[in-house]
Amino acid sequence: MKKNNTYDWKSLEAKLSDGLEKAHKSIQLKDTPFYPLAFHAEMPENIQFNNGHLSFRFKDLALNSISHISLNPKLCKREGNQLHIGLRLDGISLSSKYEINAKHANKINLDTGGNMRELDESYARAAGAPNGGIEPLSPTEIDAMVTQARAQKDPIQGTVHGPKLMSTYNEHSESYNTGFVTSANLRNLWAAGGATTQMSRDTHDSLGNDNVVNSPTKLYANDLTYNLNAASQQTNVAIAMRILAIKAKKDGNAALETKYNNAAIAAASFQETVNHEAGDGKEPAPLTGGQVYGKLNDPGAQFRSVSTVQFLNMLDQANDEDTKDGGADEEALQNGWRILREDERKMIRERMFLFQEELLTIEAAEPELLWAGNCYAELKGTEASIILAFNEQSAAWDITHTEVKLPAFSLEVDDSFWTGKIAELVRERLANIHFVKSLLQSKIQSSIQNLLEQVAVQSVSVA
Numbered sequence: 001m002k003k004n005n006t007y008d009w010k011s012l013e014a015k016l017s018d019g020l021e022k023a024h025k026s027i028q029l030k031d032t033p034f035y036p037l038a039f040h041a042e043m044p045e046n047i048q049f050n051n052g053h054l055s056f057r058f059k060d061l062a063l064n065s066i067s068h069i070s071l072n073p074k075l076c077k078r079e080g081n082q083l084h085i086g087l088r089l090d091g092i093s094l095s096s097k098y099e100i101n102a103k104h105a106n107k108i109n110l111d112t113g114g115n116m117r118e119l120d121e122s123y124a125r126a127a128g129a130p131n132g133g134i135e136p137l138s139p140t141e142i143d144a145m146v147t148q149a150r151a152q153k154d155p156i157q158g159t160v161h162g163p164k165l166m167s168t169y170n171e172h173s174e175s176y177n178t179g180f181v182t183s184a185n186l187r188n189l190w191a192a193g194g195a196t197t198q199m200s201r202d203t204h205d206s207l208g209n210d211n212v213v214n215s216p217t218k219l220y221a222n223d224l225t226y227n228l229n230a231a232s233q234q235t236n237v238a239i240a241m242r243i244l245a246i247k248a249k250k251d252g253n254a255a256l257e258t259k260y261n262n263a264a265i266a267a268a269s270f271q272e273t274v275n276h277e278a279g280d281g282k283e284p285a286p287l288t289g290g291q292v293y294g295k296l297n298d299p300g301a302q303f304r305s306v307s308t309v310q311f312l313n314m315l316d317q318a319n320d321e322d323t324k325d326g327g328a329d330e331e332a333l334q335n336g337w338r339i340l341r342e343d344e345r346k347m348i349r350e351r352m353f354l355f356q357e358e359l360l361t362i363e364a365a366e367p368e369l370l371w372a373g374n375c376y377a378e379l380k381g382t383e384a385s386i387i388l389a390f391n392e393q394s395a396a397w398d399i400t401h402t403e404v405k406l407p408a409f410s411l412e413v414d415d416s417f418w419t420g421k422i423a424e425l426v427r428e429r430l431a432n433i434h435f436v437k438s439l440l441q442s443k444i445q446s447s448i449q450n451l452l453e454q455v456a457v458q459s460v461s462v463a
Contacts, residue, residue: 012459013071016087019455021067027447029061034101034367035436037429043102044420047368052102054426055367058375058440059099063447065091072383081390083397083460089382094444098375098413100426101367134194134221137201145204152207159296164303168266175263179240182362185354189236195220195229202226207289216286227283231271232347238267239351242315247359261308268314269306272338310337318348370422373414381407384448386456397460399453404445411437 034055043052068091075086137145156162179186190196198220206213214226224232241264248256274284287295295301306314316328317340332339340348387401413430415423 009071009073009076012085013069013087015459016071016085016455017067017069019459020069020451023451023455024063024066027063027066027451029063029443029447031059031061032057032436032440032443034099035433037100038425040105041102041422041425044370044422047102047370049102049104051105053105054100054102054370054422054429056098056100056430058096060097061443062095063379063444064093064095066448066451068092075385081392082400083388083390085386085388085456085460087384087386089384089448090380092379092382092448094377094379094409096375097372099372100370102370103367104365134197137197141201141204145200148204148207155293156296159293160299161296161301161303165296168270172263172266175241175244175260176237176267179237179244179263182244183240183355183358185358186236186240189351190233192224192229192232193221195222195224196233199226199229210288210290212286212288213292214284214286230274231283234267234271235344235347236351238264238271238311239348240355241267243352243355243359246356265306265308265311268311269304272304272306273302310335313337314340315348315352318345318352320345371415371418371426373417375411375413377409377411379406379409379444382448384452386452388456388460397457399457402449402453404448404452406441406445411440 034057037054037056039053040051041054043050066089069087069089072086072088075084077084153166156166180190202215202218203213205211214230216225216227219225220229222229241260245257245260245264248254248260310332313328313332313335314337317332320328329339331337383405385401385403386399388397389400390396391398411430415427418426
């Protein structure tokens, strides 16, 4: 291609175009994974369920008219053994198919991001936790409870053990929220047929009037006392976190496994601390609000941290159905750990089964295709620059630099057949998929770059 010690750029342009025409058919742009689009959307009539999560993906991605190029004379030059090539891809475009899927999801009727209250009918109680006929908290009650909770923060922080209590909660609050959002069983257990709502009212009243918070005689909607309900909830949360940790391990996510395990152990540790420092080791003694603060400010009281080994031993004890004298009990005795009561063992076994079964059901739920169609993007104005250096030893051209610049582009999605309220929601979400668009842009750039490098080396080689 040399001509009077310069390059014949017209010939190079033709060779690049011809090479791209032949090679671009080998480009394979992989389908994207499904990306979340919207959560808890109301489904149209043709879908078999009422509430679901929406996701979408691009498939059969293809670059078109990639061989329609022109060299940029301002960027094309030869300097010693280097060759600089600048070019424009004048007609390039992207075509693709899209799929939008819907996957069944239970509606959530607990304010998992707030104060764990049961939400009213406007938040779809029918798909959430039953309330056992107990009147839900009114807006006035909720405001009063929130105001009271905020007022408690500073006094709690001012006690000896308050800061650790608050920091432990803050550390694991995200994990606990994930558990409640994920598990309908956990939400149902937390509601306890309305018992938790009743306990919220009693707690609020006791703190305001310095009455006993946890009466040992009063039974709630589920026929359990305050203490037994509280212990059950701590067990529910701990086991739900443990099941999420097991799933994370199965998925190969070690960081998430550790995070959920730590949250499980924190819940178990809190229960052990309350039982020992405010009771007889089995359950807390009746305390007024003032006495609770006294315990928090007692330098002699200690947080009882359950170790990972002890927590796993508790699970082993629960699974030892045949005899209380099995290996798990022996290990607990040798280490001075508590031997679980039979009712505790039974509860843990039941929770393990419930949460594991639920996660398997969620994983097995098959998404339904909501819509599928074509999408298209004009990429005219795409520019590229390539620098090659001639290697004297190998007598070959080597790529030393490649850059591809895409113009601003929009994805034109064929949505002409979308109908209903959900169509507007999907259009809104798709208009703001900036992260996915950036991933798609990177995929296109790298594909063009790899193709240009391959063709450029072939095209500039000496005939």
